[in-house]
Amino acid sequence: MPDRYPGYDVLQKRHSPSWNDQTRAVIDRRMAIDPDHHAFFSDAEWPTMRAICDRIVPQPPNRLHPAPVAAMVDQKLHDNSGDGYRDARLPPLREAWRRALAAIDAEATSRYGRHFHEIGALLQDDLLKAIQNGEVDDKAWGDMPAKIFFQKRLLHDVVSAYYAHPAAWNEIGFGGPASPRGYVRMNFDRRDPWEAAEARPGREDKARAENARVG
Numbered sequence: 001m002p003d004r005y006p007g008y009d010v011l012q013k014r015h016s017p018s019w020n021d022q023t024r025a026v027i028d029r030r031m032a033i034d035p036d037h038h039a040f041f042s043d044a045e046w047p048t049m050r051a052i053c054d055r056i057v058p059q060p061p062n063r064l065h066p067a068p069v070a071a072m073v074d075q076k077l078h079d080n081s082g083d084g085y086r087d088a089r090l091p092p093l094r095e096a097w098r099r100a101l102a103a104i105d106a107e108a109t110s111r112y113g114r115h116f117h118e119i120g121a122l123l124q125d126d127l128l129k130a131i132q133n134g135e136v137d138d139k140a141w142g143d144m145p146a147k148i149f150f151q152k153r154l155l156h157d158v159v160s161a162y163y164a165h166p167a168a169w170n171e172i173g174f175g176g177p178a179s180p181r182g183y184v185r186m187n188f189d190r191r192d193p194w195e196a197a198e199a200r201p202g203r204e205d206k207a208r209a210e211n212a213r214v215g
């Protein structure tokens with residue numbers, strides 16, 4: 001994947017007018033999350049959860065500070081931090097994830113004779129696609145529709161965790177909540193001088209130079 005915002009690091013905004021004390025505190029907590037720590041998922045569930053996150057939001061292997069997606073979801077579940085709503089076809093947050101991880105591992109074992117985290121990326125993708133399409137039937141799912149879990153719970157929790165982290169903000173050129181400075185130039189194809197510059201073909205060096213000054 002090409003670097004659309006070369007040289008951009010949203011953390012350079014830390015001491016700029018873009019971020020206030022509250023923003024800094026929130027981002028510091030996210031950056032301090034240990035990617036190997038889990039408090040909600042069991043030791044048996046944890047490898048499956050990490051493998052799922054790696055397939056849903058794969059990150060470049062050379063990324064300096066990758067988003068600890070699985071640990072962020074684990075923290076949400078440990079805190080039982082719900083969304084204020086849920087699809088009535090799914091059980092509560094924690095129960096849905098417990099049941100789904102058991103079912104995903106059972107599906108992998110039934111199909112391939114190995115746990116989900118052991119089957120390799122291509123087979124993991126195939127199984128996740130089957131879940132997405134509702135083409136699974138292991139009894140571990142119970143009355144929870146696999147397709148609905150994938151759409152309303154798995155994607156929601158994993159993707160929202162990823163895009164709440166500065167690693168993803170760098171990838172999409174997002175400047176963070178920008179409080180108290182705010183954003184002014186809101187029209188199409190316009191940006192404030194403290195926003196990231198997107199690289200155009202043949203103009204990557206110019207974007208890199210501009211992004212080195214963003215703050």
